Amino acid sequence: MEPGTRVRIKKNNVTYEGILMPSATDNIVLKLDNGYNVGLRPENAVVEQIESYNSEIKEQPVIEEVMTGREGLPQLTILSTGGTIASRVDYRTGAVSPQFSTHDILAAIPELGEIANISGRVIYSILSENMRASYWQKLAREIYNEINNGAYGVIVTHGTDTMGYTASALSFMIRTPVPVVLVGSQRSSDRPSSDAAMNAICAARVACSDLAEVVVVMHGTTSDDFCYIHRGTKVRKMHTSARNAFQSVNSAPIGKVDYTASDVTKLSVEFMSEHAHRGDNKLELHAELEERCALVKFYPGATADIIDYLVERGNRGIVLEGTGLGHVSADWIPTLERVIRDGIPVVMTSQCLYGTVCDRVYDTGRDLIRAGVIEGMDMLPETALVKLMWVLAQTSDMDEVKRLMQTNVAGEITARRANL
Secondary structure (H helix, E strand, C coil), rough: CCCCCCEEEEECCEEEEEECCCCCCEEEEECCCCCCEEEEEECCCCEEEEEEECCCCCCCCCCCCHHHHHCCEEEEEEEEECHHHHHEEECCEEEEEEECCHHHHHCCCCHHHHHEEEEEEEEEEEEEEHCHHHHHHHHHHHHHHHHCCCCCCEEEECCCCCCHHHHHHHHHHEEEECCCCECCCCCCCCCCCCCHHHHHHHHHHHHHHCCCCEEEEEECCCCCCEEEECCCEEEECCCCCCCCEEEEECCCEEEEEEEECCCCHHHCCCEEECCCCCCCCCCEEECCCCCCCEEECCCCCCCHHHHCCCHHHHEEEEEEEEEEEEEECCCHHHHHHHHHCCCCEEEECCEEEEEEEECCCCHHHHEEEEHHHHCCCCCCCHHHHHHHHHHHHCCCCCEEEEEHHHCCCCCCCCCCCCCC
């Protein structure tokens, strides 16, 4: 029988029913109706086929109330890019892959229609490791158009692995008068422990709130009690699989959404730190990016050959993820000085993540500053990379590049850091 076939198995006086999954061994793997998998040895097992596998993915019916709207509710737009929140099990491989459309999301989470009138469409249907700068640019233009056409807020469903990069990119490319909320899930919606519904509902509440920034909304704890609102330039995925994987770094979360109310329309949004308010900003789009930038992680024994290689390949900017306060081996300094003199900006960040780069404490740091390396302050390495792409699309003047990289544009640099 092919994977995806619905079967009933009787073994040792116990009956199991579910979907046959691929198996790397001779054992039978079955996805039960509760979402969990069970493995069975084939000896003495009686297998009965109930339904054959249909490889065609059928569209779920769209909830009319969600799409046609209800009087008095705000209008939100969902732009889907794929990821686990828009995924389900592919029974051909047994893996999770992005196969949901925006309609599927709305049909699976009808509570969204109680919060707002929602329209949506698929921009991409990819896992987030396949994101790239040109995709960020298209997404930014789509968001700009939605806001320009009157959307009260925009929700972007996105894979979690590179959501921090996209959130940072959008933060620099769009100046928004309304909330732009990125949301994802760690576990697909066909799993009993899925966080997809709660995250999406909290994201919708934030998209209707008094906010005018690009943010990420995800579980605050492993329980279903609240979601945090993270600034797009300060958030990082800090765990591979935990539902509360996302944390704000060098900054407190902007706020949180209490999920304990029995009625989704009464979920409260509590702001915990300064933020731009709805209507404060005039809508602007600056979607140009210099894609030829690289992020290099320093490690003991690494040579500066990688810098020469990147420059020879046409890279126009480099972000270093250095040690501690922002160091690399002293052997790197002549190479860095040369490429900077040739007009390639080099920005220093830290592998430590928490704290700020300060190259004035030790001799190596002072030598790096003399070579022309730009201190990345307390920016996350990935935020510094995306910002450098954006800055180099605005100017090629090295002094202006340094000024902009050390100017707080979208909350990426913290003037006063929280003790976290």
